[in-house]
Amino acid sequence: MLFVRPGRLADLDALQQMARTAQPVLHSLPHDRRALEARVALSEDSFRAEVDFPGEEFYLFVLEDSETGKLHGTSSIVAAAGYSEPFYVFRNDALIHASRELHVNRKIHALTMSHELTGKSRLAGFYIDPAMRGDAAAHLMSRARMMYIAANRKRFTSEVFSLLLGVTDDTGVSPFWEAVGRKFFGRNFADIEVQSGGRSSTFIAEVMPSYPIYVPLLPEAAQRVLGEPDEKALLAYDIHMEEGFETDRYVDIFDAGPVLTAQIERSACVKRNETRTVRETSAQQGATYLIASNKPGEFRCVLADLPAQTDGGAPLPAAARHALGAQDGDTVRCVPLHQQEPTHTTGEAQ
Template identity: 75%
Template sequence: MLFVRPARLADLDAIAHMARTAQPVLHSLPHDRAALEARIALSEDSFRAEVDFPGEEFYLFVLEDAATGRLVGTSSLIAAAGYAEPFYAFRNDALIHASRELHVNRKIHALQMSHELTGKSRLAGFYIDPSLRGDAAAHLVSRARMMYVAMNRRRFTPDVFTLLLGVTDEAGVSPFWEAVGRKFFGRDFKDIEMASGGRSRTFIAEVMPAYPIYVPLLPESAQRVLGEPDTSALLAYDIHLEEGFEPDRYVDIFDAGPVLTAQVDRTTSVAANESRVVREAVGTSASAAGGASYMVASQRGGEFRCVLTTLPPLPEGGHHHGAPHHAARGVAPLDSAARAALDVQDGDLVRCAPLRRETPETEDQSMGETQ
């Protein structure tokens, strides 16, 4: 069984391998071993710290195969993006150019460098081993972060965002970078990607233009990719939409990739979160009994764990978003592998959220959608 847990210093070798091989580059995982070790140590400190409001905390998660102990994925949470330095993105604006004499009134699409996302919590560092099949593992390692947010609200801001890879060709060349970034930096896209540290570097403000970039003046190839995810980011894009994220008015300053934002209270992992009592699974499986895929998380002993499994639906009126643990209604029948991965026993409490949240508007059509 696959499960998500916080990274440890003992994971350094495996995480270093993922950092070296991940494509696109994981800004949250430096290639330098000493810097990576410091990053993991910061994550361990962040998980242990008593936090009343988000600051410089960084949370690194790993996806572990319980059968082999092998790490096959990673993801991270940044409590406040750009805590030390502003976090930069392009804001999509519409500028009005008008002349009463010529009877001209035109709305022109322009990009303005902005640091308005600074201070908001950010999802980052998503990576899945290419050997894994299917989408279940990707959902687990990505959405476990929001389960952690749901269980630790004070550590994060009311709004959260993520930045996805923009369109690049087979050689890793970004049409938007070639049209804009290269003109100012005079260097390859990958070089600046490595140096940017996740868009929180002073040199970005020093080199990138402070004045608007008029989109109609850009080559068509650059205009076409504005806010579009790369094919390699389509799965992550869909997972975030399923969680409740939406494209916002921002795009990445280097490759024009989409910025997705969400109000934490409206995400599936928070709005549909419920507390259940662990029971040993016996007899007919939950799947055969009309169950559904659920994220199930625990913090027994203070360490976060999360798995993806099948649970039966709660009785009508059984949802208790925000309810205290003693108010749990309903059970979570878990097999021995799931209980071991979560480090829970019969009678313990776990937090559960459905992989898909049905709404009156989407219930009838959900069977035809792709997770």
């Protein structure tokens, strides 16, 4: 059975392999082993820490097969994006240009560099083994983060956001980067992506334009991809929408990918949460649920079928109980996996 748990230093070899193979680059998983080790150590410290409000904490999760012990994915939460340096995006503003004399009244969109998301909690660092079949593993790996946030509210801000991969062609060229970023950096998109440090690098403010960029002045190819997810990110888009995320007026500063935001109070993992008591049983038919235990330092999350709630019980088979580290009588958080049929059924979450 697949389950999500906090990453630990013993996972370093597997995490380094993921960091090397992930495309696009995972800023939460440095290629350098020492830097990666420091990142994982920070995560271990963050999970153990007593936290009253979000700060520099970083939470790394892994997807493990309970039968083989092999890791098949990772994801993370940044408690406060841009904690040490501002976190940059473009804000898509609508400006009115009008003239009574000419009877002109036009709404013109303009992109302005913004760090308004600085300090807000961010979902980041998603990777799942391309060999994994079906969408269930991606849903589990991604939404387990929201299950953790829902159970540990004071560790995170009331609003959380996520950047999705913007449109690139088969060779990795971004139309938006070619129209904007390359003009200022004179470098390839992939090179800057590796160095950007997750959109919090000082050089972004030093090099990118501080004045608004009028969208109609951009090439049509760049305009078309504003706020659009890449084909590889369509599944990620659906997963976020199912959780209660919404598109916002922000786009990624490099590839113009969508920035999705959610109010924790309105997220599915809060609104649709059911606290149930574990009951020992064999596998039962029913709707598929995200099921999480949240013992101190021992967060676990699985997917399992549950019958409709009648007595507040969660009848779970042995494999699910073992993966959760739960015994008969323990309480778990349960959230239905699907509210409706997803719009897209293919693609990789980012």
